[in-house]
Amino acid sequence: MSDDLDDIEHSERGPSTAHRWRKCKASVRKCRGLPDTAGIDAAHGTVFHYFAALCLEMGLDPQGFVGDTLFVPKFGDLVFDQAMADNMQYGLAILRAYMDEPGVFLLIEKKLHLDEWVGPGEMGTTDFTLIDVKNLRIISFDWKYGAGVPVSPIENDQAILYVLGAWSDYARRMFWEEMSERHPDGHWKIASWEDDIEVTIIIEQPRAGGGGGVWTTNMGHILSVGDQILEDAEETEDPNAEFNPGPSQCKFCAAAKFNTCEARARFVSDLAGLDFDNLEDDFGVCAEPEIPPATAVSPKQRSQILLHKDMIIKFLDDLHASAYRDAEKGNDVPGMKLVAGRAPARAWKDEQKARIVLTKKFGDDAEVRKLISPSQVEEKIGKKAFKELFGKAIKESAAKPILVPDTHKKEALRNVLDDFDDIETDNMI
Secondary structure: OOOOHHHOOOOOOOHHHHHHHOOOOOHHHHHOOOOOOOOHHHHHHHHHHHHHHHHHHHOOOHHHHOOOEEEEOOOEEEEOOHHHHHHHHHHHHHHHHHHOOOOOEEEEEEEEEOOOOOOOOOEEEEEEEEEEOOOOEEEEEEEOOOOOOOOOOOOOHHHHHHHHHHHHHHHHHHHHHHHHHHOOOOHHHHOOHHHHOEEEEEEEOOOOOOOOEEEEEEHHHHHHHHHHHHHHHHHOOOOOOOOOOOHHHHHOOHHHHOOOOHHHHHHHHHHOOOOHHHHHHHHHOOOOOOOOOHHHOOHHHHHHHHHOHHHHHHHHHHHHHHHHHHHHOOOOOOOOOOOOOOOOOOOOOOHHHHHHHHHHHHHHHHOOOOOOOHHHHHHHHOHHHHHHHHHHHOOOOOOOOOOOOOOOOOOOOOOHHHHHHHHHHHHHO
């Protein structure tokens, strides 16, 4: 592979965290020195990326790697499974369609220098970047194996930084030489020549509904965003940089996870109607928090709380985890203690031995069988095969409407009253 994945270090201002530090400049210093919070999902993503790069560089089918393992620090040997291979196929088809074109310059799992855009020594690793000089275009492709949070390519900080890194290391020189050959009189140098270079950012997120997509812009726009990113990066070095808590920037922030960020605590407390400064005094006199009833908030206040619902819940979960860890260590947790919880369900020590006796005594009633779900079948055989084999065997219910931010890419549902307005209009005609 172009760069060994084991050697890639994640900086405190890397592309993958740009969405956080661009919004909350103080998060860089607040996270400094805290443990890595990456979990098993990130480790599985590392496995997926590793074998995707192998398939691209060697022209191989991912099916041939099913069952192979990759050592990931903290988690040991993790298996590249059938689901990973199936979820990789469509993305590989997209990339190979570009790779087959003559004269393109490819970067696969390649380290890129970001000194010009983030600061000295900063780097990032692109999954796939293609530089097509003859056709004046750059294509950046980013795998997202996570299923939880849909990621859009539009104005995506991480993808933009990969394009900027490729520009600094390779593309700027290559396109400059190409333009010089096309226009030897040099008149193009005084114009915004970068605007003529098309940039396409593709995010492939096979396991998240609504995630991924394609966004096309030009290099001139990318460079203007790069200037803004550099300003934001420089502000993170200010020891007095301000905190800016919010759902996206706090979601994967280490300072949030370990509850070392007072700004986040104050923000969530305010949302919940709690007086943060008086919490200790209230605890001392056993006063219950004065949380306003739902009927006491205005529509805008209600929306502000609901738009940050996940952040509030995560804050409470993080507080509980922190208190639990302290209690386990024997540290004082005021007003709380660890007690024996509900015992886990009983299980057979050896199911094979128990099955012999139970089958003799209860016959077919010894085991309860359940069909695997349609989603599990689709995960095993892929969407195309699933549609062909089981398309007519599936019962689907209508999706229940949900409340989302008005920035969501789906169109708003029609108001029921609008239908009555249409009926009245039709009757008047």
